[in-house]
Amino acid sequence: MKTRESSTAPSAQTDHHGRLLDAMALVAASQGLAATSIAAVVAEAGVSKRTFYEHFTGKDDCFLALYRAASGSALRTLREAVDPTQPWQHQVEHALGAYLAHLASGPQLVRMLFVEIHHLGQPGAEVRREVMQSLADFMLQTIQDRLALTPDRAMAAVGGIHELVLQAIERGEADHLERLAPEASAVVRLLAGAQK
Template sequence: MKPKSTPGAPSVPHEHRARLLQAMAAVAAEQGLAAASIAAVVARAGVSKRTFYEHFADKDACFLALYRAASASALRTLRESVQPERPWQDQVEHALGAYLAHLAAGPELIRMLFVEIHHLGPAGAAVRREVMQHLADYMLDTINACGVVLSPTMAMAAVGGIHELVLQSIERGEAAQLEALTPTASAVVRLLAGAPPACGNQKANSPPGRAV
């Protein structure tokens, strides 16, 4: 008789995939992606190479899945930090602060992800653009909730600028202090968005939008 599964418990394949991603994060952060081997990843995860290949075609595919997963986690933090009753300028600053603090909480992982993604050629560029588009979509949803203020082009320009600020801090060895970029990142967004429109659903006692 088979044992009953616990409701909500992850399936074994899902658990193996999660362990492999965690192992990839640890091994690549310690050794760099070029030096990291599948043998080291499976040893860290406690699974077989056969299990690895059931989930990923190769080492790069595993890394790209890790990049997507880490980016999705940071984006969830961003979206969960939205305070729709406040002016969009304050919403964006608050959310960006939470986003950058989330990144700074794992400086070794973020340093590795932001740097190594540029070494994976067209596949890495495609996934990086995908993640940047998700961030740009967040900005469009948040800022344009009261009317069109930010264009898709300017949203992507803002995301690109913020990513470059993050990468510059990482290269300076300041990955653990990314939250300090919040005022600058917010100013970039406000500058590209221009003046906010009046929004009827804002509370009367909401603080005014900040000028750039």
């Protein structure tokens, strides 16, 4: 039974993992996932195929890890933008604006992630649902129990915002997603039963 080389430090493993995700992002954003090869990813990352397979089972596995990592980064931006001293409506709009601006900062990447995830069948659907659930949970935590936002309504809000983003991508407006913040906030307010 083979084991990893003991001389490989955990930090080097983490660095390789990050470099492979960055390489997947660059290659897939420019070529599309279908045209992306593992050879192109490892060449961009400057690592061997063996190193790739130490981290991922294949191209789709690497893409799903990238989707999770990119979504986690966007969710951190969302969380960090919340100012609990402000009314919840302001918190939501400000945080959604920061989240959408974060997505817009990498328009090719966000276009590829939002579109290609639908081509990965059940594994893609599961990871997409996991990410959407994290966003719905964030809404519930931010708004808390002050209004009528239920878990189902929070998921409906996330789905609505997701569709607004997809529509903007299809119109070629992925680099201006922050413009969706007022409409995205309106979706949340409506589903939360707010008057304004």
